[in-house]
Amino acid sequence: xxxxxxxxxxxxxxxxxxxxxxxxxxxxxxxxxxxxxxxxxxxxxxxxxxxxxxxxxxxxxxxxxxxxx
Numbered sequence: 462x463x464x465x466x467x468x469x470x471x472x473x474x475x476x477x478x479x480x481x482x483x484x485x486x487x488x489x490x491x492x493x494x495x496x497x498x499x500x501x502x503x504x505x506x507x508x509x510x511x512x513x514x515x516x517x518x519x520x521x522x523x524x525x526x527x528x529x530x
Contacts, residue, residue, distance in 0.1 A: 497511075500518070504511040 497515075500514050501511045504514050509517075
């Protein structure tokens, strides 16, 4: 049996109800900032620019959307 919060959408809904949409927006921004910092550190360590890595991640995510069709 999984945790109640195994479903990220369910967790987000619960957080929004308990703490308000403003809290949820701040959480999303903080998580995005942490991911961007990690991406920037990866770019510095491996050579491609942060923009190139971000483009590659976005293309991969968009291509993943087509997999379900």
